[in-house]
Amino acid sequence: AQTVTQSQPEMSVQEAETVTLSCTYDTSESDYYLFWYKQPPSRQMILVIRQEAYKQQNATENRFSVNFQKAAKSFSLKISDSQLGDAAMYFCAYRWRETYKYIFGTGTRLKVLA
Amino acid sequence: GAGVSQSPSNKVTEKGKDVELRCDPISGHTALYWYRQSLGQGLEFLIYFQGNSAPDKSGLPSDRFSAERTGGSVSTLTIQRTQQEDSAVYLCASSLAVTGTEQYFGPGTRLTVT
Numbered sequence: 158a159q160t161v162t163q164s165q166p167e168m169s170v171q172e173a174e175t176v177t178l179s180c181t182y183d184t185s186e187s188d189y190y191l192f193w194y195k196q197p198p199s200r201q202m203i204l205v206i207r208q209e210a211y212k213q214q215n216a217t218e219n220r221f222s223v224n225f226q227k228a229a230k231s232f233s234l235k236i237s238d239s240q241l242g243d244a245a246m247y248f249c250a251y252r253w254r255e256t257y258k259y260i261f262g263t264g265t266r267l268k269v270l271a
Numbered sequence: 272g273a274g275v276s277q278s279p280s281n282k283v284t285e286k287g288k289d290v291e292l293r294c295d296p297i298s299g300h301t302a303l304y305w306y307r308q309s310l311g312q313g314l315e316f317l318i319y320f321q322g323n324s325a326p327d328k329s330g331l332p333s334d335r336f337s338a339e340r341t342g343g344s345v346s347t348l349t350i351q352r353t354q355q356e357d358s359a360v361y362l363c364a365s366s367l368a369v370t371g372t373e374q375y376f377g378p379g380t381r382l383t384v385t
Contacts, residue, residue, distance in 0.1 A: 201378050204373055257302060
């Protein structure tokens, strides 16, 4: 069965510093997508970044980047120059290309300290 | 354009009552998902609609849960004879097609069963 694990229930980072959120997954498939979603207190889930498994290059979106280690089945999110608005729950998600089902981790709550 | 909308934003109901939760997907999005998010948990898949195909109901936790999608657009999730364990945030998401990789989420409905 495919699973997604986020082992850090909560993380804190000082404003302007860098933080890394961990995510590991288990799958026997080779072609899939990985995602990081942000859920602020408003509950609105927002896509932060997406990685396609066949692409070796790590995805980057402004201050957000990933470290995708396919062999290790690891997909961590790095947030640089953290801002107060980055405080939220962050969910890692997996989707096998051949299906429409997404599998989500249990989330990491990120606190940003002023 | 408008995003995914859900109503009501919050719903408090007594145990044993029926409730209906509504989702308006983004216009033109053929795929629609319902998820349940319990406190401290990740997103639990409930049901998936794609165009005129039969929905995937494999995630519905019991026969008290049902959903329909009228005209390929608006969807309603119905919970009959609500129980306290049904208390959660119910999220709806839509996407362009089965092969579309990005889901767009609504703000969710927080259901509280007293």
